[in-house]
Amino acid sequence: MKSVTDEQLILYYYGEASDAEELGRQIEASAELQRRFEALRGILDSVEEPEIPERHPSYGSAVWHRLAPQLEQRRSRLWDWELLKPRREWALVAATLLLVVGAFLAGRLWPRQQVELAAVGYDGQERILLLTVAKHLEKSEMLLVELANTRDNGEFDISAERQLAGQLRSDSRLYRQAAKQSGQADVAALLEQLERVLVELANGPEMIPSSDLGDLRVLLDEGDLLFKVRVVGSRLREEGRGLKNPASEERSALDV
Amino acid sequence: MRGMEGNDLELVEQARAGDSDAFRGLVEGHSQRIFRTAFRLTGSEQNAEDVVQEAFLRAYRKLHLFDGRSQFGTWLHRIAVNCAMDLMRKEGRRTQRETIEERTELEAMVNRDPRPDRMAESSEVGQAVQQVLLSLSPTERTAFLLRHFEGHTSAEIGRILGIRPGASRNAVFRAVKKLRAALGPMVEESHEVSHG
Numbered sequence: 001m002k003s004v005t006d007e008q009l010i011l012y013y014y015g016e017a018s019d020a021e022e023l024g025r026q027i028e029a030s031a032e033l034q035r036r037f038e039a040l041r042g043i044l045d046s047v048e049e050p051e052i053p054e055r056h057p058s059y060g061s062a063v064w065h066r067l068a069p070q071l072e073q074r075r076s077r078l079w080d081w082e083l084l085k086p087r088r089e090w091a092l093v094a095a096t097l098l099l100v101v102g103a104f105l106a107g108r109l110w111p112r113q114q115v116e117l118a119a120v121g122y123d124g125q126e127r128i129l130l131l132t133v134a135k136h137l138e139k140s141e142m143l144l145v146e147l148a149n150t151r152d153n154g155e156f157d158i159s160a161e162r163q164l165a166g167q168l169r170s171d172s173r174l175y176r177q178a179a180k181q182s183g184q185a186d187v188a189a190l191l192e193q194l195e196r197v198l199v200e201l202a203n204g205p206e207m208i209p210s211s212d213l214g215d216l217r218v219l220l221d222e223g224d225l226l227f228k229v230r231v232v233g234s235r236l237r238e239e240g241r242g243l244k245n246p247a248s249e250e251r252s253a254l255d256v
Numbered sequence: 257m258r259g260m261e262g263n264d265l266e267l268v269e270q271a272r273a274g275d276s277d278a279f280r281g282l283v284e285g286h287s288q289r290i291f292r293t294a295f296r297l298t299g300s301e302q303n304a305e306d307v308v309q310e311a312f313l314r315a316y317r318k319l320h321l322f323d324g325r326s327q328f329g330t331w332l333h334r335i336a337v338n339c340a341m342d343l344m345r346k347e348g349r350r351t352q353r354e355t356i357e358e359r360t361e362l363e364a365m366v367n368r369d370p371r372p373d374r375m376a377e378s379s380e381v382g383q384a385v386q387q388v389l390l391s392l393s394p395t396e397r398t399a400f401l402l403r404h405f406e407g408h409t410s411a412e413i414g415r416i417l418g419i420r421p422g423a424s425r426n427a428v429f430r431a432v433k434k435l436r437a438a439l440g441p442m443v444e445e446s447h448e449v450s451h452g
Contacts, residue, residue, distance in 0.1 A: 006429075006432075006433075007425075007429050010428065010429060010432050011425070014403060014404075014428075016409060016410060039436075039440070040432075040436070042443045043432070043435055043436050043439055043440065043443050044404070044432070044435075046381050046382075046385060046439065046443050047385050047389075047404060047435065048382060048385075049296070049405050050295075050296075050299065050382075050386065052291075052292050052295050052296070053295065053301050055287075055288055055291055059287050059288055059291065060283055060284030060285065060286070060287035060288065061284055063283055063284075063287040063308055063309070063312065064280045064283045064284060064287075066309060067283060067309060067312050067313065067316075068276070068280075070313060071276065071279070071313075071316055148418065193323070196320070196321055197321075200318075200321065209342070214338040214341065214342070214417075214418055215314065215318070215335070215338060216418075217417075217418025217419075219318075219321055220418075
């Protein structure tokens with residue numbers, strides 16, 4: 001018979017032991033285990049809930065009255081930010097245009113590359129999209145895991161992570177639109193969920209207290225975001241690899 | 257309170273659209289419960305009030321991130337627990353010296369010659385319990401209190417604190433170990449007196 005640890009007895013006390021029935025039988029059969037369990041029970045039973053001060057039935061209303069002025073201040077700040085929204089939209093359009101022009105110029109300067117891209121066809125485009133989004137999810141996951149795993153107390157300088165979150169957020173938006181257009185509704189929904197977290201990080205301060213990292217963990221946990229990012233990323237990678245790569249097929253044909 | 261959840265979702269939607277009365281409805285509906293959790297965790301009325309205030313502010317700030325997968329009350333409870341943890345950390349830094357003094361006092365209390373009449377007084381045990389709880393790390397204290405008073409499982413505690421279930425179990429184990437080390441002689445003596 002395996003010896004019973006204190007940890008098992010604690011879990012048994014709280015009704016969380018995985019082998020509760022067997023453990024119960026063991027305790028019943030052994031005077032030594034009974035003594036240990038009784039000692040533990042004596043300690044834990046002595047931890048009684050302190051009396052919680054009664055709040056008046058109108059407590060909620062009192063909390064609201066203290067809170068309301070602070071929320072009003074915050075609303076004014078948000079309103080200012082909303083005023084800037086059209087400018088931000090224009091900045092995004094300008095950035096997209098810049099990207100298109102840049103891509104066009106790159107094509108002109110490197111014609112071979114352009115030919116290769118034009119030759120990839122539907123499967124090739126789909127493959128590129130799948131693998132690019134998979135890579136994007138992988139990068140986002142690394143960033144979020146790193147932040148969520150920070151356990152120290154105090155304030156952190158997350159300026160680098162904030163900058164990266166900003167880049168990923170812009171990418172995410174473009175990939176989300178592409179995923180929507182290509183009928184990948186689940187991928188688009190995940191990218192939207194991811195985007196909300198990235199926006200929060202990118203718009204946040206450069207120095208943040210550990211409490212905000214706790215909030216981030218809660219946020220990630222809420223919708224099992226990291227799990228979904230991992231699963232969808234891996235699925236896209238598989239699908240992308242499964243599709244034909246015309247460029248490599250062409251190369252293989254030339255190699256023969 | 258449970259029946260509120262359907263209504264809560266409507267209020268969240270309206271609050272997101274800028275309806276401050278809807279957010280007021282959420283505040284009024286959940287303040288009492290959040291206060292009780294905050295008081296259990298901080299052990300102080302003033303700190304519990306601060307936690308309630310901060311929790312609703314954070315909830316308001318992050319309302320657009322609430323996706324309705326969990327109940328609003330559960331989501332708010334997590335925020336409040338994390339606010340309480342932050343406050344404990346701050347308090348911990350500020351009162352580190354006081355805690356050492358309390359611990360010394362507690363050790364002295366435990367090591368004193370046991371007098372049955374004194375040891376039998378449960379209020380003294382209760383006072384000692386409070387001192388041990390105050391000396392725990394914020395994670396140990398929160399995990400233990402969520403387990404002991406609110407009946408959350410290790411997995412639920414893990415989700416609330418953003419840690420793995422194994423880590424939340426270990427935090428509870430460490431808390432119990434410290435309680436045993438500090439209270440063992442006192443409780444056993446008290447037990448013997450009440451049975452002898």
